Amino acid sequence: MLDLSLAHRLGDFTLTAELRIGAGVTAITGPSGAGKTMLLSLIAGLTRPARGQISLNGISLVNTETKQFVPPHRRHIGQVFQEARLFPHLNVRHNLLYGRLFAGRNRIGPALETIVDLLDIAPLLHRRPRDLSGGERQRVAIGRALLSNPTLLLLDEPVSALDPVRKAELLPYLRRLRDSTGLPMLYVTHQREEVAELATAWVRVENGMVTADQ
């Protein structure tokens, strides 16, 4: 469970959010410039809010009153972006294993084989990112994020750089992930239709106002 109550200002733009997010896929929609990426950045710890609190599974990550701020690498939050951002000089296997480095010393993450099976990437393990399709790259990026053993996964427009065919190929894997793990996911998109089948809850961001969308 992710609980947040915060306000942040950047130039003329103000974002305010009061939210409680549980398991499943929470779709975050809203027009361009509404504050969706800023919201993820605050949750991931890449931005420090001006005011407020964030907690994940009852553990406080940010509290501006007590000046508490857990840095991104200690939050156990995985991230997948529009571009896969794989290391070009490492093959798929080593890109995946890189995720492990963030699992934490005392936290046993999922086995590499489990993630490879979940995402059907066994045939790709020895390839470099340049020899993968866009959709395959995104599957590897998701795998790398999962191997860091996150308690929350942030997906910022994960299919928007893909053509319709690749998009349609990737979405079933996200559905499989939703159904086979209890991992809560926040999925930012411009297009409601894209996540219509996947989403279990909705959040709307408009002009910096973040609200649960029924």
Ligand SMILES: Nc1ncnc2c1ncn2[C@@H]1O[C@H](COP(=O)(O)OP(=O)(O)OP(=O)(O)O)[C@@H](O)[C@H]1O
């Ligand atoms: N460094 C900055 N200084 C001032 N304003 C900024 C800065 N960075 C972002 N903003 C503003 O913050 C607002 C929120 O931006 P954000 O990237 O979160 O929007 P978004 O909903 O993710 O948009 P998109 O869907 O186009 O990616 C925008 O209005 C943007 O102009």
